Amino acid sequence: MNLCKDLSILVLLLIVSLSLPAQNSVKSNDSPLKLPKSYVIQHTQQALKIDGGLNEVDWQKVQWTSDFVDIEGAKKPSPALKTKVKMLWNDSTLFIAARLEEPQVWATLMNHDDIIYYDNDFEIFIDPHGNGHNYFEIEINAFNKIFDLFIPKPYRNGGDALISWNVANLKSAIKVDGTINNPADVDKGWTIEMAIPLKSLYLGHPFKAPKEGSLWRINFSRVQWDTKISHGKNMKLKDASGKDLPEHNWVWSPQGLINMHYPEHWGYLQFSKNENTVFNLPYVERQKQHLWLIYKNQKKHHGKFGKYATNLKELGMNGQQNIEGKENLLQMQATDHQFTATIAVKGGKVIHLNEEGLLYFKK
Template sequence: MKFIKLTIVLCLFSLISCAQSKNNIPKSYIAYKTSETITIDGEVSEASWSKAAWSDTFIDIEGVKEPTYKTQVKMMWDETYFYILAQLEEPHVWANITEHDAIIFHNNDFEVFIDPDGDTFNYYELELNALNTVWDLFITKPYREKNAALNDWTLTGLKSAIKVDGTINNPTDKDNGWTLELAIPWKAYKTSYFEKNVPENKHWRVNFSRVNWDFQLEDGKYQRKKDADGKLLPEYNWVWSPQGVINMHEPEKWGYVYFSSKEVGSKDTFTIPQDDGIKEQLYSLYKAQNSYHQKYKKWATSIDSLTAKAIVINHKTLQPTIENHATGYNISVKSPFTNKTLIIKENGKIISN
């Protein structure tokens, strides 16, 4: 079994902000049900796709810059598949990685991140380039927690197709871009044999990322561009729902996809659960605890050591408490919205009772 270790830039906060940056509020999308047979060929000829709405255009990963090229997605579902359609504007469509499970983001690529239960543990990543080469991973927990990325996990039953509007790997002309069409089977995410695992009228945490590189030509072939010292120039990271930091592996910041039982072309509504606002504050306390431990070599024993501000959500003041134990701590708070007790542990996992 191979393990992939990636260096991630982590941002640790010492104080809790009661208001989230406007640019980094998670996006949401309603994926409607389709009764039409969807052929995964990249042609997008089905009537259902024409009825599905485009997402907001992608923004840079920190949520502050407009990308050079436009990217949008559509989503639908049926009893078997989660369907994703992506359109990527690109005047030079190129790719040279052909091996399954190679590091696809060394090419320009499109990436899908899915956390079905929204607890930031046991989530999935899928990357594809313009040659339809796939890298699929199962990730046990975020990289900040010294995780294991299981590179030999396979998204069994995946259907994918690429349609290039132009000519791939031809530097003598200009292209319009490429379209990617996916059908991800629900059964790939089952936790037990008898589980149906179709999230009808439920939401999953999802995000999409596009990695794009400046290029240079070597012997008439596309390569990632290097500076005068021969060092690769940094990639661009463009996403659907901004992360606020250059790190896709903070699943608590991903967007929300609500799988409506209504037929595509209908209208439905979705509101982010109020308890998710509480979870956001618990993650901030968790990060503040990590920062405190890094500085003092011990865990804080009071909320006042982590924040000097009251934690207020929808005009409700929260009263979290810390319980330290031999292997770490629990920070818990009772929701004024659902009366559930939400708990975040030292490993960053949230449970609710």
């Protein structure tokens, strides 16, 4: 055995491997290739009383989600308090229930469309079409006050919230296991129950009730402020300059960064009318992940050079991708200020993603 020769070969291989560009992969915690969480939502024909009790048989049968985690994911400690969600649907309504562990239930905001996240709150983000645009946000506090918004496109892409939009015919209820705004005792928490009319989530689109296997993108967030008891009230902790300490953001499916407005990181909601349905990720969702990787790399390139890359090679990416045994062609057209990336299996639908984070299909 020639030890010197073997060491020389190992060093050469290491140098070559370090010099090769990464092919369509990223290692950051917010990687588009990292699958988000999923939930199979069961159909109900039972009349549900929206009172925060969750006493109906169908509520008892369906599973809770896993406990919420920090918005940035595993790189941050687990939340100090537990939060979980369960869901049901019928042909007209999406039902959402959430249970929040909380030793001091408090709230201050009393009006519709107040900025509810200035209180401890629970937030829902829904993208019925899964295209990264035209999504909805609903926030609620322990007083059962609602802040509802329609967002045409994410803030990162120049979007702005339409606060005047309201969830038509929304029903919601809060049940506090303890006493609200009473620091003298220790509470167990609060439960949210909400009935969201499906038609209210189809602004500008003809309403189509979900069918077996329909897939939405959805996520949930809990904003939690650090407080202390002062003069008989729960008061937010402040820093040396007198500003409120940053809030905690606990979520169902981790975003990988402190920003809920990255819809491509939200979880999957699969509709079913059959019990014991197992979540099945459609093939197109695997394809979309590779488009989101181009998007992410293009935004990094633009941030560094002030313009978009004109081809995949500049991004260190390969145009040929084997996804679950099928050959896919990745392509991109770009100028300094715009780009469109596409992916398709031969003979299949072409999926497009542009610089504004909009997904769409063309044959």
